[in-house]
Amino acid sequence: MSVLEASGAVVLRPGDTAYDEVRRVHNGMIDKRPALIVRCLTTEHVAAAVRFARARSLEISIRSCGHNVAGRAVCDGGLMIDLNLMKGATVDPNARTAQAQPGLNWGEFNAATQRHGLAVTGGTISTTGVAGLTLGGGFGWLMGKFGFAADNLLSAEVVTADGAILTASVHEHPDLFWALRGGGGNFGVVTSFTFKLYRVGPIVTGGFNFWPYKRAKEVLALFREESAKISDDMSLVAALVRSPDEPHEPLAGIIACHVGPEDVATRELAAIRGFGEPVVQAIIRKPYEDVNSQYDFGFPNRALNYWKSSFLKRLPDDAISSMVADFARCPSHMSILMLEDVHGAATRVPTAATAIPHRAAGFNLLIPSVWSNPSETALNVAWTQDTFARLNPFFAPGRYVNYLDDDEAQRGGDPVRAAYGANYERLVEVKTAYDPENVFHLNYNIPPRKSATR
Numbered sequence: 244m245s246v247l248e249a250s251g252a253v254v255l256r257p258g259d260t261a262y263d264e265v266r267r268v269h270n271g272m273i274d275k276r277p278a279l280i281v282r283c284l285t286t287e288h289v290a291a292a293v294r295f296a297r298a299r300s301l302e303i304s305i306r307s308c309g310h311n312v313a314g315r316a317v318c319d320g321g322l323m324i325d326l327n328l329m330k331g332a333t334v335d336p337n338a339r340t341a342q343a344q345p346g347l348n349w350g351e352f353n354a355a356t357q358r359h360g361l362a363v364t365g366g367t368i369s370t371t372g373v374a375g376l377t378l379g380g381g382f383g384w385l386m387g388k389f390g391f392a393a394d395n396l397l398s399a400e401v402v403t404a405d406g407a408i409l410t411a412s413v414h415e416h417p418d419l420f421w422a423l424r425g426g427g428g429n430f431g432v433v434t435s436f437t438f439k440l441y442r443v444g445p446i447v448t449g450g451f452n453f454w455p456y457k458r459a460k461e462v463l464a465l466f467r468e469e470s471a472k473i474s475d476d477m478s479l480v481a482a483l484v485r486s487p488d489e490p491h492e493p494l495a496g497i498i499a500c501h502v503g504p505e506d507v508a509t510r511e512l513a514a515i516r517g518f519g520e521p522v523v524q525a526i527i528r529k530p531y532e533d534v535n536s537q538y539d540f541g542f543p544n545r546a547l548n549y550w551k552s553s554f555l556k557r558l559p560d561d562a563i564s565s566m567v568a569d570f571a572r573c574p575s576h577m578s579i580l581m582l583e584d585v586h587g588a589a590t591r592v593p594t595a596a597t598a599i600p601h602r603a604a605g606f607n608l609l610i611p612s613v614w615s616n617p618s619e620t621a622l623n624v625a626w627t628q629d630t631f632a633r634l635n636p637f638f639a640p641g642r643y644v645n646y647l648d649d650d651e652a653q654r655g656g657d658p659v660r661a662a663y664g665a666n667y668e669r670l671v672e673v674k675t676a677y678d679p680e681n682v683f684h685l686n687y688n689i690p691p692r693k694s695a696t697r
């Protein structure tokens with residue numbers, strides 16, 4: 244028995260029954276084999292795993308819910324710290340705060356907070372991890388009203404590179420706390436997140452309308468117009484998709500979530516509800532939890548994924564034409580081309596206030612290409628790259644770290660600087676202070692100064 248097993252953590256090695264199940268992540272393209280997987284149940288297990296790996300010069304990867312498309316949660320030959328069994332959620336309805344352990348996904352965490360009619364900005368689908376999403380910033384249905392997920396973090400418990408257990412907040416280790424709110428997994432292993440919560444629903448107005456593809460340009464133009472006058476209560480996503488049923492007709496849609504009173508939602512959604520003749524008309528009153536899980540089915544676990552994303556300068560007609568023409572040629576009926584509208588509270592936070600710098604109002608383009616047949620990988624990757632390249636003239640400099648795929652560095656540019664912009668140098672300072680040897684480098688890495696990088 245190793246010291247890790249003696250600590251009470253569950254240790255898996257190649258050949259163990261659960262090893263293959265646990266090493267797999269959401270993106271079926273990722274097929275890595277750690278030498279050891281440490282399934283932690285407590286913060287002390289995490290600290291023991293960090294010390295164990297360092298003493299043996301093993302690379303460390305950190306997995307919470309395994310949703311990261313770049314697959315940085317798992318490693319070849321190193322030690323994977325698996326936090327997925329740590330699923331505790333403690334809600335204080337009077338203080339309107341909640342503690343979340345890193346194994347929770349947004350569906351699980353929302354279930355705990357919505358029991359009290361409370362919520363915080365979380366992912367647009369329910370199966371994404373609270374941990375990775377928050378550490379990268381955290382876009383979601385409530386960002387117009389309450390800012391990014393990271394904006395609502397009150398404190399975090401962190402196991403640092405030397406195996407110490409710290410609390411980071413505005414009062415304790417404020418530099419580390421600043422960096423955790425967008426800087427990803429660069430600074431330590433977060434074993435608990437304390438969030439501020441707000442009254443949300445439980446019944447809100449949400450869902451989607453989809454129109455025939457021949458109206459796609461008008462639908463994206465409608466999305467642009469409605470986004471220009473959007474209130475904080477509302478979030479909108481435009482989506483080019485294919486019908487899930489044969490023959491997988493292409494469709495253009497707008498997905499909405501409005502957390503204000505019903506009469507206000509009715510007024511603010513009137514133009515979208517009244518447009519054209521939708522083939523799907525499903526913006527209705529329903530629980531916030533249902534809004535959060537309404538298109539989980541579009542992202543099946545272990546499907547093959549290749550993503551590209553960038554913020555846009557604007558959304559001119561030429562960009563819309565390019566998107567509509569290219570999506571019509573998309574080889575997979577599971578892929579989506581979507582536009583997220585960043586606005587409201589998320590854009591009123593100063594750029595330097597947290598590590599996530601994306602505070603300009605505007606659109607983020609995301610092309611999550613998804614398919615199931617490995618023989619179609621080259622075709623789907625090529626389509627995604629070509630579509631993305633043709634949209635290059637419309638891109639703003641910023642990239643959202645949580646949407647970066649594995650090959651960004653090989654494809655030119657510096658994705659990490661693009662992700663952090665003006666905040667990059669300060670992140671390097673914090674990294675140098677807390678992880679001078681770059682122990683936590685399996686991420687979109689911010690190398691420390693003068694580090695002996697591996």
Ligand SMILES: Cc1cc2nc3c(=O)[nH]c(=O)nc-3n(C[C@H](O)[C@H](O)[C@H](O)COP(=O)(O)OP(=O)(O)OC[C@H]3O[C@@H](n4cnc5c(N)ncnc54)[C@H](O)[C@@H]3O)c2cc1C
Nearest residue numbers: 307308309310311315316367372374375376382428433686
């Ligand atoms: C289908 C799908 C939908 C998505 N929707 C959204 C969305 O609506 N909004 C949005 O903002 N993002 C979204 N994302 C992106 C998502 O935020 C990132 O993939 C995020 O990393 C997922 O978190 P996770 O805990 O599942 O990550 P994991 O894959 O488990 O971890 C990813 C990386 O995050 C770091 N990390 C994770 N947990 C910890 C921890 N406890 N301590 C320190 N570092 C840690 C590590 O570097 C790790 O390699 C989506 C992704 C998918 C696949």
